[in-house]
Amino acid sequence: MTETYQDILLMILEELVEEQRKKFKLKLGDAELRKGYANIPKGRLEKADVTDMVDLLIRYYQEEYAVEVVINVLDHINDKDLAERLRRKSAEVWKTRPVSVKPPDIDHRANYVASVKEKFRRVKDYNSRPGEWVSLEDRYTKLFIVKKHRQAEDKEHELLSRGKRHMEIMRKPSNFADSHVNVEDLFDTLSDGTITRKVILQGIAGIGKTATVSKIMYDWSSGRLYQGRFDYIFHWSCRELNQRTENLSLAQLILQNWGHPKPEIGEILSCPDKVLFVIDGFDELRFPEDYDKSKSLSCDLNTPHSTAAAVVESLLSSKSLSEACLLVTTRPLAVGMLETHMQSDLWAEIVGFLEEDRKEFFKKFFKDEEKAASAYSYIQENDVVFTMCFIPLICWIVCTTLSLQLRHSEVLNQKVSTTTEIFTYFVDSLLQSHGRAQTSTQDLFHNLGSLAYAGVRDQKVLFDESMLKKCNLEVSKGPSTFLTELLQADIFVETIYSFVHLTVQELFAALFTFWNKEKASELLKEAFVENKSHLILTVRFLFGLNNDKSLKPLKRYYETCMGISKDELLKWTKKALLICQEQGEQNHLLLELLHCLFEIQDEEFVISALEEIKEVVFLENNLGQDDQQVILYSLQHAKEFSQLKLASLKERDMIKLVPLLGKCKQIHLNASGISLSTVYKVCAYLSQKLRMTRLHVEHEEEDEMYFTVEASCERDPCTITLDNLPEDTAIAICDHVISAHPGIVALDVNRIQGSEEFVKSLKNSLLDSDCRLESVGFNIENPRLQAFQDICQHLATHRSPRKFLLFRRYEEDEIHFGYEAKDEEKSGKRLQKKKKNEKRKGKNEAQKKCFPWPCLIRKTGEKKQKKKDCIAVLTCLPEEYFLELTMWVTSTFTPLALCLDENSINDELMKTICENLNSTDYQLQSLSLRSCSITQESMANICSLFLCNTAVSLDLQSNSVGDEGVKLLAVCLKSKGCCLEKLSLSSAALTEDCVPAITSLFSRKNTLIWLDLSFNHLGDGGVKALCSALKDKESHLEKLILEHNGITNNCEQELIQLIENTLSLKYLCLDDNEFTSTSKAHICGVWNKYHDEEEVEED
DSSP: OOOOHHHHHHHHHHTSOHHHHHHHHHHHHTOOOOTTOOOOOHHHHHTOOHHHHHHHHHHHHHHHHHHHHHHHHHHHTTOHHHHHHHHHHHHHHHHTOOSSOOOOOOOHHHHHHHHHHHHHSEEOOTTOOTTOOEEHHHHOOOOEEEOSOOOHHHHHHHHHOOHHHHHHHHHSOTTOTTOBOOGGGTTSOOTTSOOOOEEEEEOOTTSSHHHHHHHHHHHHHTTSSSTTTOSEEEEEEHHHHTTOOSOBOHHHHHHTTOOSSOOOHHHHTSSGGGEEEEEEOGGGOOOOTTOOGGGOOOOOTTOOBSSHHHHHHHHHTTSSOTTSEEEEEEOGGGHHHHHTTOOOSEEEEEEEOOHHHHHHHHHHHHOOHHHHHHHHHHHHTOHHHHHHTTSHHHHHHHHHHHHHHHTTOSSOOSOSSOHHHHHHHHHHHHHHHTOOOOSOHHHHHHHHHHHHHHHHHTTOOOEEHHHHHHTTOOGGGTGGGTEEEEEEESSSEEEEEEESSHHHHHHHHHHHHHTOHHHHHHHHIIIIISOOGGGHHHHHHHHHTTSHHHHHHHHTTOOOOOSSOHHHHHHHHHHHHHHHHHSTTOHHHHHHHHHHHHHHOOHHHHHHHHTTOOEEEESSSOOOHHHHHHHHHHHHHOSOBSEEEEEEEOHHHHHHHGGGGGGBSEEEEEEEEEOHHHHHHHHHHHHHHSEEEEEEEEEEETTEEEEEEEEESSOOOEEEEEESOOHHHHHHHHHHHHTTOTTEEEEEEESOOOOHHHHHHHHHHHHTSOOOOSEEEEEESOTTOHHHHHHHHHHHHHSOEEEEEEEOOTTOOOEEEEEEEOOOSHHHHHHHHHHHHHHHHHHHHHHHHHOOOGGGBOBOOOOOOOOOSOEEEEESOOHHHHHHHHHHHHHHHOOSEEEOTTOOOOHHHHHHHHHHHHTTTOOOOEEEOTTSOOOGGGHHHHHTTSOTTOEEEEEOTTOOOHHHHHHHHHHHHHHHTOEEEEEEOTTSOOBGGGHHHHHTTOOTTOOOOEEEOOSSBOHHHHHHHHHHHHHHHTOOOOEEEOOSSOOOGGGHHHHHHHHHHOTTOOEEEOTTSOOOHHHHHHHHHHHHHHSSSOBOOOO
């Protein structure tokens, strides 16, 4: 008898031992095949013996190709001998093959898979016309699914939250640690070993249940999902099943997916555990009125049932195909009913879109990255709508609405829809596409509104069944479109209900008040008069429903006339706006009222209402994009504002505001993401209409800037601050602004290089303008430039200098320049006011930091007059510049106070400086040489700078002058008859040996009032000697600093006597010494006794 391909396949495969056979099946299920062939499902291979395997191979691949597949698999599992034998045997069979070949069997599974893929590859949009389809792949966006019931507290937080806070709660609920689940994992074996066969997937209306199961069907048919897990997946829509009126059997429902010829039902269900039934929309499934579940019987596949619902029930209850798997989608309110039919292994809920999913939806909808980003950014600023975009249906409505404008314009110039309009379309879409047949939608709206309003007033978002019954609501008759169910487990499991989100509840509450005048008046009174802020959004919706365009989608469902008239609403609005203006701190209520005016979209109404508003001030509020747009809308319709102050603006808002600024007498605006051209536009407009009083421009990223501008109709002085800008941008702004605004008195350009180009440009701008700057600051790359010195001369010509600064900060390369004019002029005093307040605050903070014994500060009501003579600060300068700049500054501005801190000054250089200064009529009164490497050799030269009988200040802090240096200093000063007022020898390497020299400086005039000897090594001996000398000389010392000098309790009595005898002493610092707490208490007690009601005022 001649061998066939089937014979040789049986012979070869029977030679495989058990372990090889397992490898063969595993590899066969994943084998690479010719185009047009499908892998044999692993579920079928798993329990197949050799005969079954050969049958499957020939059924899927026909005989000749089956041999080729087996040879390839044997090669892959490294059984080369069997592979070679099969090649030889197949060659022999080929030679003896019959001339005629039997037609291949029909591959029913492949046909079914292809039909599923074709059916689910595209979907219809809500507004699709006949023949219009959207690719499922192009539109579907991943949804966030959880597999753990949310507790009532978590659900309440989610319902009450909005904007980014809502997304955070969705993503990271308090008890959701590992609850997220992907679709591909729904039928995984559970942690306790349970095989998942029955899954409930719940979600509110419009959340994407049908889209999810459509994606499951498409991905399975495309070979991307549940491969090897399910041989067949059948999708039944309960809405479609409701249309079937004939008696049906389970086999008929399954085989309806094939044309002719149909396969044998036994072939399809040969492995029932490899079959999945997807039942979509259980909440819509209609059972016959006389249907009795308890009487339904187990039956075979071909027994007709009374209805399609009965067939579904036989599957759910495992009376048919008990081994089959089920995925059932439903709304939350029907879960209880479903569980009476089916005991699930896994419960999961579609929560909606997370932020990244929303972005992805926008990208897929617009198919244009730029438009999608523009639309997403736009809606992100509206917290109310953006929050609800976790629902795919809301996302679709928003995208559809925005796309209408973007179709004709590249930018969203105005708000294309009010919030109310978007939500009324949402309700309309739910009723059309997701709603059940209602006996009376009007009654449903009224009852839902009653429940919503009661909840909003009492700040309640969760309701039990008694509350629903009180409002005549029956879950089985409609509310499931708008309500969702939550199981709350305590001692007993209780079912509680909520609206999809608080925002939807607020809309229904507004509908209830819109049709009820009494309730509307009650709502308005409580929201604004009683300041119940939780009612604000409901009021906003109430105004929106007075806009015919927003109300239009709902008119078909409700016929009752409006309860409150527009005239009454206008009268109330004017009164509320007047109250907001009188109570300036209530600006959040003013912002809400402006939102209400925007929602109503009635020009005459808005113009009339805005007559009551004089000031619009929102500097502390974190304005969103929707807030800015309603303010802009109000400004467009207002006649005049006395003040407009806004923060957190964007460039598009600033551009829109510019032509409207003429309506305002005083403005303050700050914005981010501003371009240079917008800065020009604003400044140019203000130069014509108002007087700019402040301009602050700061670099953010790329070409964008942070921008603050203030202006007034008064002729107030102007200050300009440019911070961290590219140098060419700073040059451009200076050129553009300085010449156009003569009122500029202060200019600060921070964190630039200060190149020659910048300095020359600034020089030209100043010389060509009428500005008389009183304060200037910028970096200078080379202070020896002639252009820089010309700027300084120009400034001094108009205002005598009070401060001249050239310095480098620690570890920085940039040299900073600062100039401040004398403030005798009135305008200068105005500019100094803020600085003085800040300086005073800083000093108080410094006192507390360095001196933790607050009782040792003497309090006094006396205030010292600030000196107005010029001070020059030249600190930490490059060595190559130092001498030249010092000579130029002192000769040009002759400052009475000179600060040369942190420069490297050796004795030879100090001698040169002193000789040059002494060659002129220069009179120095104050000299600071902190951290300059000064030694005792320079003491005589330093003293030569001071004239006789002049009270001077000398600061030698952090120079190692030592005891000998102090002795030399004392001798030199006495020889010139010079009297010191302030002396700092902190960190000067001093011991008690120098104390006699220091005390000798207390002359008969007793001019020394400030002495700093901190961070030295005076010890008890030095302090005792100092206290004794001060007592004998009856000094007028006001401030004495002895911090960190190794002082112990042995000096307690001397210090107490010093306090008792030196009544002029206002500040004594003994920080960081070695006193015990008892000694500290004694000293503090004496200090309090003598200085109880007095206060120090530091310079």
